[in-house]
Amino acid sequence: MGSESAALDSAFMALADPVRRSIIARLSRGPATVNELAEPFEISKQAVSKHIQVLEQAELVTRSRDAQRRPVHLNPARLEALTAWIDQYRLVREGQFRSLDAVLRSQAADSSG
Amino acid sequence: MGSESAALDSAFMALADPVRRSIIARLSRGPATVNELAEPFEISKQAVSKHIQVLEQAELVTRSRDAQRRPVHLNPARLEALTAWIDQYRLVREGQFRSLDAVLRSQAADSSG
DNA sequence: TCCTTAAACAACCGATAGGTTGATAAACGA
């Protein structure tokens, strides 16, 4: 494990934008074309198309073909990979950090193995 | 809900960097100072300090005071907020998208409520 | 007081993210 770092980079980066998160939310209710996805936003279609490419490179969405349309749909598996990463760390007990100063002082005082 | 968009922006952005994720991983095992956190990396201490500031602004970590040291520790609550966001969408059934073309064609053909 | 340690501040730099406009490609419909 650990070599999927670039995949996590691109996936978290992809979610770090409100437009792209909004697209994810929309796609959770079913697939949509670029035009449909662009409609709620005030930015250009090209900009939305770029956002979709970012999501696609992060493998958070996939695309198919329907005549001229390039419908986009969600890839829930990638989202699960992100929660899996986060869950490693969010389960840490708060109590572990209860007396922080004590921990630090013992590190400074005790230099033996 | 939905007005915490900026918080999600900064939190996901913060996780979109391998150094910062590594810092999170390290902190899950206990608090650490900037120097301790910087040690595993080849980049400068200032660079690590900036990374920590990014994590702090995203409220993924907090800091305290211990003499000259500014120990950093994890804020698991923020991580939970991220999984909460993702979980809204990752639970979508794959079957919903089974016959994609049919869905799209019915949208085009059927314009009544 | 003077020196050391821990860490932040500041200015700067190259790369890239997010946006724009304009042009192009691909597939259908008459």
Add this chain to the structure above:
DNA sequence: TCGTTTATCAACCTATCGGTTGTTTAAGGA
């Protein structure tokens, strides 16, 4: 074939990111 729709490609611009080096602040210790 010609026009329309759908969407991408290409070039460009500005702001921000991740890194650097140098300076400064804060807190102890001799």
